Amino acid sequence: MSYSLDFSVVVARLPELLLACLATIGLSLAGMSLATVIGVLGVIARRSRFRLLRGLVIGFVELIRNTPFLVQIFFIFFALPQLGLRLNPTVTAIIALGLNGGAYAIEIIRGGVDAIPKGQVEAGLALGLHRAQIFRHIILKPALRTVYPSLTSQFVMLTLTTSVCTSIAAYELTSVAQKIEADTFRSFEVYFSITILYLIISSLMMGIFALISRFSFNYPVK
């Protein structure tokens, strides 16, 4: 083997890679926020009195969980414009990540809501609170706390899935790495470097999640 490692090309383009890391983190945070909103609203809709609404949520979750993310993002990016809806790659990426993460979040949060003891709801009802108030003030926080480990590992997954967004040329770490590789032919150095960068980004996310948990779920339980 005559291949000799030369990381100087990577070092030279480190500023580009670091900016791309920020883009990946931005896409991830935006995707997670959308996924969280979809997750919570989806659970509310899933518990609705209206069968049609419940059915729509079930259909959405099944659709997303049983099709590849790559096909989902292609559908939004290439198929929707034919119906007149044209979105730029970044917006497409956020929507695709949010919808995908949201479907999983619905199932995860629903598990947490189902695990809330019935007595909590009954105490709320006996005090005169309405269903929506009970969900918002009594159920939601303990439910999120229960499923927080599953939800956050799903969100680490979402962070790593941002790399698939390179397929629609969204600006993020993997697409920038591909460009540098095409310019320099230094495949090993480039992909080795971004592997490390993804590891760092994942760790950073887990740090953020731990911090959020520290401040939001700081009440003691038996």
Place this chain on the structure above:
Amino acid sequence: MPQSAAAQVPLIALEGVGKWYGAYHALKNINLTVKKGEKIVLCGPSGSGKSTLIRCINHLEETQEGNITVEGTTLSDSSRSIDAVRREVGMVFQSFNLFPHKTIMENCTLAPMRVKGVSKAEAEATARKYLERVRILDQADKYPAQLSGGQQQRAAIARALCMEPKAMLFDEPTSALDPEMVKEVLDTMIGLARDGMTMICVTHEMGFARQVADRVVFMASGEIIEEGPPETFFSNPQHQRTRTFLGEILAHH
């Protein structure tokens, strides 16, 4: 003791109430009136329908027959009647059901603020009053898990009182407690009774029944078998099932 005319008005009235869980007939032709200020102790074997009965009063359970009227409002499926009744009736559960993510103070202010729309300051003032009354004001900033069982149940009583209900329903409030904590909760309930609160208590604490009950109601198999003032109920029960039940209860206590 002379009673005013107002004291004779039934605050809670159940007329011919029937309740099914699917095919299971859980309450059969229940007739019960509770006047303002009256204290009722409801007892009977496990599975006889005591919880079901009091849970029908605030519509945690639906009934299929008869009428339930609370302070002039007859319960129906309309959310207006349900809201009206729940505003007048507080409930205390066997398992406390405090909200674990809220402090004792927040447990007490949630419903007054969200249901009655009172300000935070006003809700907190009310909460301090009732936490003082159940003697746990010093625990107001703690979370439920940091309190003993007896303190948690007293907090739950204060939480219900913060809605300033006209009547209180207790579903075996001391059954989940360690024996040494039963007394502090019973003492709180006795204090409440002395202050004139209308109460329906499901409990097997016969000492409490003798001390505060105006009437003891005995249920078995979804029916009210007999009722009477504690003196006659305990000394001269009319039905064999009541005698058997009292024998078992006294053997355990």
